Structure formats: C-alpha cells, structure tokens
C-alpha cells in the first residue's frame with residue numbers, strides 16, 4: 236500500500252476541498268466516525284460496569300486533529316456512551332473546523348471543557364473510562380511536546396486504559412516516526428486515506444498499535460494519483476506466481492546456494508529447506524567438502540555437492556571455477572549462509588560477483604566479503620544483486636545509521652550502489668536503486684534468532700527462481716517470512732519458536748495466499 240507524506244496528505248485534502256468542492260467538515264466527520272467506531276469496539280471489549288454506560292475521554296488539540304476528536308466525542312455520545320471531551324490547547328488557536336465541531340457537539344448537549352490535569356475529579360473520572368481518544372496532534376505536529384499536551388500524553392500513557400489515536404499517535408512525527416518529546420502509546424490508530432511513514436518507522440512503529448486505514452471521502456483518483464515511492468507491504472499486497480497445469484520443475488527455478496563451513500552446517504540447510512518449502516523447482520547446494528556428508532544427510536529434497544576446502548574447513552580458491560560454472564547454469568544464487576569469514580573465502584566471493592552474470596542474493600558472510608570492497612558492486616550494475624544485511628552487517632558495508640533514519644539510509648545505499656538492499660530488523664525495509672522502498676508489516680521478536688536470516692534468503696531465492704522480478708519477490712518474501720514467524724508466535728510462542736518452525740509454517744502461509752495468484756509483471 237502506498238504511504239503518503241504529510242505534505243501529500245495536505246495536498247490531497249486541499250484538492251478535495253478547493254477543486255472538488257467537498258466540505259472540509261464532511262471529511263472531518265467521516266474521519267471522526269471511523270475513529271468513534273474503533274473506540275466503540277475497543278470499549279465494548281472491556282468488562283461491563285453494571286448500572287452505567289461505557290465511558291470515553293477525548294483529548295483534543297486545537298487543530299484539525301482536535302476537530303476529529305471533538306466530532307468523535309459527539310458520535311460516541313450518540314452511540315450511548317458517557318463522554319468527556321477536553322481541549323488541550325488554547326481556545327483562540329482553534330481552527331474553524333474544530334470550532335464548528337464544538338458547536339455541533341454543544342447542539343447535541345455536549346461540551347468541550349478545558350483540560351484540568353490537576354483536578355482530582357477529572358483524573359478519577361478518567362480512571363474509570365473504557366477508552367481514551369487521542370486527538371491532540373496529527374500530521375501538523377512540528378515541535379516537541381511540552382506543557383499541557385505533554386501532560387495529556389503522560390496521562391493517557393499511565394492510565395492503563397486503551398487508547399485510540401486519530402490519524403497518528405500524538406507526539407510521533409508523521410514523515411519519520413521520530414518521537415518529539417513524548418508520544419502516546421496507542422492500542423489502535425485510525426488513519427485517513429493512506430498510511431504515513433511514522434506508522435511504521437522508528438519509535439512511531441512501536442507507538443501505533445493496530446493500524447487501520449479509513450476512507451474519508453477524498454475522491455479515489457486523488458488518492459491513486461498521489462505520487463509516492465514508499466510502500467508498506469500488508470496482507471492485501473501479497474500474491475504468488477501462477478503454477479501452470481503443464482509446468483515441470485525447471486519452470487520453478489534452478490536455484491543454487493553457496494554456503495556452509497566447519498561449525499556452520501545448519502545455515503545452508505535452513506536456506507535450502509526454506510527454498511524448497513517456498514516452491515522452488517530445483518535447489519542445489521555447494522558446501523565445503525568436509526561438511527558435505529552432514530549436509531547431505533540433512534537434505535532430502537535439495538542436491539548438495541562437495542567443493543574443495545582449505546585447512547580451516549572453509550572454501551578454498553580452487554573451488555572458484557567449479558562454483559562459477561554452477562552459478563552460470565542457475566537462474567538465481569544465494570551466497571553466504573554459514574560460509575565463514577576468512578580472506579580466502581572473501582576473495583572467492585568477490586571473484587564470483589565480478590564474473591557471474593546470474594542474479595545473486597548475498598547474505599551473512601557473503602555480505603561480509605564486501606567489507607572494504609563495496610566497489611565490487613559496480614561490476615554488477617544491471618544484474619540483480621540483493622543484499623540482506625542486519626544493522627551490524629550494514630554498518631560494516633559502510634552504511635550510515637547515525638541519523639536514526641533507516642529508510643533514508645537504506646534508500647541512499649541502494650541508489651548509490653545500484654543494488655536491492657534489505658535492511659533487516661523490526662519493520663524490515665527493502666530499498667531499490669530507483670529510490671523506491673517498501674516497509675514490512677509482519678514479524679516479531681521471536682524471529683531474532685540465529686538461522687532466521689538463512690530462511691529469508693531461501694524464500695527470496697525461491698520466489699526469484701519462480702519468475703518473480705526482484706521488485707515483486709523481495710518485499711513479498713520478507714512479508715511471507717514475517718507471517719510465518721507470526722504464525723509460530725501465535726501457536727508456540729516467541730520464546731521457543733525456531734527458524735526451523737518458520738520453514739514448517741511456510742506451506743500454510745503460502746496456502747493463505749493461494750487465492751491471490753497473479754500473472755507476473757515485467758522482469
């Protein structure tokens with residue numbers, strides 16, 4: 236799904252209001268109705284208190300986000316709830332739409348009171364609430380919170396009552412996910428028209444809670460034609476390549492994995508199993524000769540072959556030509572899982588990258604081989620090269636995370652080096668050389684275990700081998716990997732789940748996607 240910047244949202248709102256004649260108050264009421272609906276369902280999930288209706292407190296700023304909150308208060312009253320709406324900000328600063336919503340609230344017998352954090356009666360009332368609506372700031376936030384807004388945020392965060400945020404958790408900067416001063420910890424965020432980067436990136440990704448995107452009446456063409464090159468990958472965006480009735484194994488990829496060393500036998504095995512489970516046609520695995528018997532014992536469906544090794548149990552230079560021949564007869568290669576770190580191995584990898592014209596995914600020690608030699612990627616301009624570093628590997632490659640802006644860092648690396656970069660972590664970012672980027676929405680901390688990356692490498696390999704383009708395959712593979720992790724977490728918990736458990740769940744994850752099969756796009 237496309238992600239909009241604050242500026243793009245403002246432009247969409249402006250065009251809807253000024254060029255299409257849609258009343259701004261109508262957009263606001265539609266937004267507020269979606270927020271109120273979410274608040275009702277959150278409140279109804281709480282235990283009933285016999286003898287009194289459910290309660291909601293709406294914290295409203297003086298801007299249009301506050302207007303959403305004031306209108307939501309009216310809808311919540313109409314839904315039979317006991318509601319208090321408080322203005323956290325100066326009355327003279329209220330926007331005209333926010334004032335209009337106050338008038339409409341008063342016409343229904345409600346009122347917008349001043350925020351009185353020191354009033355014990357107000358605090359007690361809040362403690363008995365079933366839901367809090369956070370409508371302090373939306374995309375207009377531009378300075379760190381202090382004074383009353385900061386107090387209101389702290390109150391929402393300490394009351395232990397579910398919070399529904401209008402548009403974005405107040406305190407989160409919409410375009411970056413940075414927290415300015417402090418920010419609401421939302422349970423649910425209802426955003427409007429399109430999600431914003433701040434719902435996914437940085438601290439904002441942690442403050443958002445469950446995100447829903449409400450359509451508020453902005454004409455669809457304005458939403459569709461908003462030019463953005465940043466996307467989130469959600470369930471609706473995922474699809475699989477068609478498997479034709481008369482297909483044979485060669486149609487689904489001749490995939491080659493180069494990995495393993497003495498002490499790291501598991502990594503290439505996990506990658507190979509994941510590739511097979513993700514639909515690969517033929518998976519070959521090249522490993523150093525000393526570990527070949529172990530790897531061969533573990534793999535039934537993939538084809539392991541031994542390669543010349545040095546004394547350390549890692550690949551030797553002698554293996555280079557043999558590997559190159561395998562690579563050139565494959566559709567796609569994964570280089571790195573468990574290869575080990577050593578000068579010899581690193582120079583083999585660099586030689587392969589310079590000489591092979593096959594699409595390559597570089598992971599783990601394959602990435603480490605580029606440390607200080609990133610110029611090798613120059614030789615691969617125009618050939619698909621995918622790097623899948625976690626933060627440590629990214630820094631070793633010369634990536635810069637000092638600004639805390641992972642999106643910008645991933646984008647500039649991919650553009651500078653002409654590769655696809657998968658910056659792994661919470662909300663993995665996939666960036667392409669043309670500046671476009673995708674943020675993933677699946678996954679959990681149970682996946683932060685050795686071997687998870689090998690599984691991801693195998694899934695990317697399999698999807699590319701099945702004919703998906705790099706742009707299709709990589710964000711999709713990241714999503715599937717995270718979804719498999721989420722199934723594991725649901726079923727066996729984050730502590731005990733293993734990378735092997737991810738592989739076991741891949742068939743179910745793919746099954747879930749079977750209704751969404753597509754003809755593949757241009758390569």
Ligand SMILES: NC(=O)C1=CN([C@@H]2O[C@H](COP(=O)(O)OP(=O)(O)OC[C@H]3O[C@@H](n4cnc5c(N)ncnc54)[C@H](O)[C@@H]3O)[C@@H](O)[C@H]2O)[C@@H](O)CC1
Pocket residue numbers: 248249259262263264266296297298299300301302303330371372373374375376377378379380381384401402427451
């Ligand atoms: N027609 C529209 O433009 C619509 C706007 N909507 C809502 O309006 C929001 C945007 O409204 P606004 O542009 O009024 O902006 P906000 O309501 O997000 O913020 C209000 C104002 O607060 C001030 N401010 C920023 N940071 C502050 C801080 N730390 N402390 C104190 N004051 C601060 C700024 O001057 C800003 O303009 C959206 O997020 C959305 O919730 C929706 O109602 C849909 C329609």
Ligand SMILES: [K+]
Pocket residue numbers: 300369370371372373400401402403404405
């Ligand atoms: K908000």
